[in-house]
Amino acid sequence: MRRGLDSLVRGARIDAVEIRRESCVRLLPGGAAEFAAEVGGLRLSRLARRGKFLWAELAELEGDDAPVLALSAHLGMSGQxxxxxxxxDAHPHCRARLTLADPTLTLDFLDxxxxxxxxxxxxxxTPDGGAGGAGTPLPLLPASVAHIGRDALDPVLDAVxxxxxLRRGxxxxxxxxxxxxxxxxxxNIYADEALWLARVHPERPAHAVTAAQARDLLAATREVMGRALGQGGTSFDALYVNVNGESGYFSxxxxxxxxxxxxCSRCGAPLRRETIGGRSTHWCPRCQRRWSARRSGPRS
DNA sequence: AGTAGCACCTGATTGC
DNA sequence: TGCAATCAGGTGCTAC
Known part of the structure; x- marks a missing residue:
């Protein structure tokens, strides 16, 4: 989504804002009026993300002052x-529409x-020195994004x-x-996939995860998310599409x-599904043991 | 301080 | 056919 937006709207001027559902700007005390007043006439500059938080730096039309504001967004469960x-005509789920100029475009937020x-x-x-996550590193983050950790795919992530x-708690x-x-x-999807790839049971207490498993899990996460990104994401239906309305193939x-x-494609055991911590969770009961398999071979 | 539980929503699908 | 229950990719607040 970041890549698609960056390639199409970078540099465009926000000419008009239509908030079609007030709650989509609920984080602003002044609601729709404040949103429109703040962003109107500014230019969408670099598009960046960290984790699932996405933002565009907002540049003044003239001058080359460093941006101090961001138009940020979170897609939640179903945003596009x-x-x-x-x-x-606006889609029934269209919550906001931005009219852009240079280039002339309609940018809809559906949810x-x-x-x-x-x-x-x-x-x-940011305390960690700041980096924009996957994509262009940035010195600054939107205030509401400052509390989250670096992105799994951030090249600057300290893997150690x-x-x-990951092993704490x-x-x-x-x-x-x-x-x-x-x-x-x-x-939720990538967590299950990474745990499967690294052969770690989802309910294993973090403190019981070995250092080697934690390394494997991080590597598995990057592997799975990197591959998914290469296939345009894990969309399975019309709710999950890119800026052009196309689905990814990773599903x-x-x-x-x-x-x-x-x-299970590795061992043939039937995969299990259970709700854990309120989230639907899938794993292989044979490959992913809650506790490490008993050490094999003779003891000395 | 760390963690579990729940609230926040709409709409598609499933089951009676 | 109709209606109620269930389920969904996330986050953040509150209470313990």
Whole structure:
């Protein structure tokens, strides 16, 4: 989504804002009026993301002052950005429409479940030195993004520190993978896929994960997310599409997620599904043991 | 401080 | 056919 937006809207001027559902700008005290007043007339500059948070730096039309504001967004469960070269009738789930100039485009924010939002906020320095996540490194992050950890695919991610952080606490390792303050960008599907690839049980307490497993998990996460990105994401239906309304293909490569009852491609055991921590969780009961397999071979 | 539980929403699908 | 229950890719707040 970031790549698609960057290639199409970078540099465009925001000429008009139509908030079609007030709650999509709920983080602003002044609501739709404040949003429109803040972003109107500014230019969408670099598009960046960290984890699932996406933003555009907002540049003044003239002068080359460093941007101090960002138009940020979170897609929640069902958010989409769609770009049109004309002005079509708005989709029923269209929550906001930005009219852009230079180039002339219609940028729609769609969100069926309305957990997503648009926001305008200052860019602030971050304790970790700041990097824009996968994509262009940035010195600053939007204030609401400053609390999350570096993206799993961030080239500047400290893998040693991240692996150590994954092993802290009593929570199941899947919960820790989903905790965006540890490493960001890992969602429910990618957590299940990474755990399957690294052969780690989702409920293993974080402190019982070995250093080698933590390294494997991080590597598996990067592998899975990198491959998914290469295939345009894991979209399976019209709710999950890129800026042109196209679906990704990674759902065809899933090994665990959504495959309950099907044989594990490694060992043939039927995959299990259970709700863990409120999230649907899929794993192979043979490859992914809650506790390490008993040491084999003779003891001395 | 760390963690579990729940609220926030709409719409598609499933089951009676 | 109709209606209610269930489920969905995420985050953040509150209470313990």
């Amino acid at each position: 950005f769609r770009i049109h070269t004309d002005v079509p 069926q479940r309305t957990f997503g939002y648009l926001h305008v906020e200052p860019l602030v320095p 520190a991240a692996a150590r952080a 009593s929570r199941g390792i899947k919960q820790v993978l989903l905790d965006q303050t540890v490493v960001s960008g890992i969602g 065809r490569s899933l090994e665990a997620y959504g495959r309950a009852g099907e044989p």
